[in-house]
Amino acid sequence: MVTGKTIFSKVWDSHLLAERPDGQSLIYVDRHLTHEVTSPLAFEALRKAGRRVRRPDLTFAVMDHNVPTGDRSLPVRDEMSSKQMKALTGNATQFGLTLFDYFSPYQGISHVIGPELGLTIPGITLTCGDSHTSTHGALGALALGIGSSEGEHVFATQSIWIKKPREMAITLRGRLRKGVTSKDVILSVIRRIGTGGAIGNVVEFVGEATSNFSVEERLTITNMAIEGGARTAIISPDEKVYEYIRGSKFAPTGADWGDALEQWRSLPTDPGAVYDSRIDFNISELEPQVSWGTNPAMTVGVTESIPSPSEAPTKEDALSVERALKYMGLAPGTRITDIPLDTVFIGSCTNARLSDLTESARVIKGNHVNKDVRALVVPGSQLVKRRAEALGLDKIFVEAGFEWRNSGCSMCIGMNEDKLSPGERCASTSNRNFENRQGPGGRTHLVSPIMAAAAALHGRFIDTREVELIDPEELAPGGLNA
């Protein structure tokens, strides 16, 4: 009997160079993205061993993790950041790599620029020294987050050793209510499967709701699959994906475009393909989600309350809840909508693409940020920023009292000046609410861009199903698809 193949198996099989008896496989890497923070030691190791970057034409360097997001005409004040940025420039020059530096019009978060510049395309293998590399799977690429030593291996050999992951299908069914987003979907998925639920697995998101999502909504979902432990995530590409890539800076053109389309259309998972496990989600009744604890699985719906350690199923779980509540400064039973906020961050590789900024703007246009709240927007890339400005979104944010910044990882990881102070409480569109993640002692609540915008206006979380969303046409007359 012939069984169908999954997209993952198709990409895996076509890139398999060798397989050892124990299942460790050598996989060719078509695209390697590298950034200033996890690369210096890998480059140093290459130099020491007298090795070169095997395929500079497939390797792209970008400054994203620690770049300041303020005025780019000013010098970088943080000496260590400046050193890492200079090191990347030096390494890119020495090894002949294309670099999107601090001043590049294409600078941005690696997981935002890959898809938007056409560097990420369906059917390729892609690695990056960052765990959120799973993001690129939304375009049908097999994307793997790797460490520095593995990065060195990719530089030198253009390949990676990996044991074939198991395959998990997560089926998304139904249709979201107004004010609920793909961010809420992935948060609720992680809540259900837990932080380790998908360890050792590549997760393929399938089902009609997955297909109905836009490419950027899908990028949010694959981005956070790592928070459920997944080795990576992937989604079969479709016409929306090809349209997203077409015409972008590095996208194939002319005859190459035709060849690409032909191959891409053969990639989607075949009917009858078999997975190691399957999970089903109906998203129709989903309510907006807000994380309350110190990992992304510690999430509840906006109409729920903070859980109590006494309800935890095991002693270990009770300890985790207790510790999380202590860190977050929250008491069991507190309603989510009663938590007062200090800061709102709209940004990160999860939710800082044009559509994320548009969705936020639909909430805030004509309104003003709560007087007790500091609110900032950090576009995912300079290209997103320019496109948003062309639509006038920057004015909407600034008039409402938001800071409008240059692009970078910013307050998602707190490696530049954009940090929370101890005890400061933030509604954030990012992906991790770990202790100290957004700055030592900072308290993070993960939410959607719509929730973040609403929270900025009200100084607390509100049920975004009841929030008025301005029609996109009114937001930017004649221009949103421009």
Add this chain to the structure above:
Amino acid sequence: MPEPLREVIGKACPLEADDVDTDQIFPAQFLKAIERRGMESYLFYGLRHDERGNVHGRFVLDRPEFRGARILVAGKNFGIGSSRENAVWALTDSGIRCIIASSFGDIFYNNASKNGLLCVRLPGQAVRDLRERAATAKLTLTVDLAGQTISDGRTTVAFEAEPHIKERLLKGMDDVAFTLENYEAEIREYERRIPRFVIPRSARPS
């Protein structure tokens, strides 16, 4: 290139927490090094230091009875989150050569295998038992990678190890050299077949 690792003999230290993410193991504010040294001072920084940045001494690895521990017995999902290899370097720089847990973050697990840090997966109950015994500060274990056993001198339990990762640790292998010496032909052959559209158009802004 790491030293070969055949066995780890040493005191076991309990870390009673699940979901220990790499942000906890190595906070982002210390990721700015461009050289690999002194990583041990940042290990579990947020858990070990008070607001003024002084070591408060209450964290388990700082308690006198656990000084010099070589083995950490954790919970489930150890090393989830960020891909930062600094988490592994900080552990090995601190003298930790083996972590026992019921599950590990995938990227952390790979990173560990490249740096002479042995990650042993045991069933949840076995990990819990070991952790409770380690809490007495009197548990010394011999973790034998070649034989795939953990022993306290009286009882021995077996663990599973992926052959490739076991070999990498046992030999302290340089993966890059290994790949280039053995698979150059396969890589080259693949490169002859890459479709043209996969290679990005001129990288230089026009």
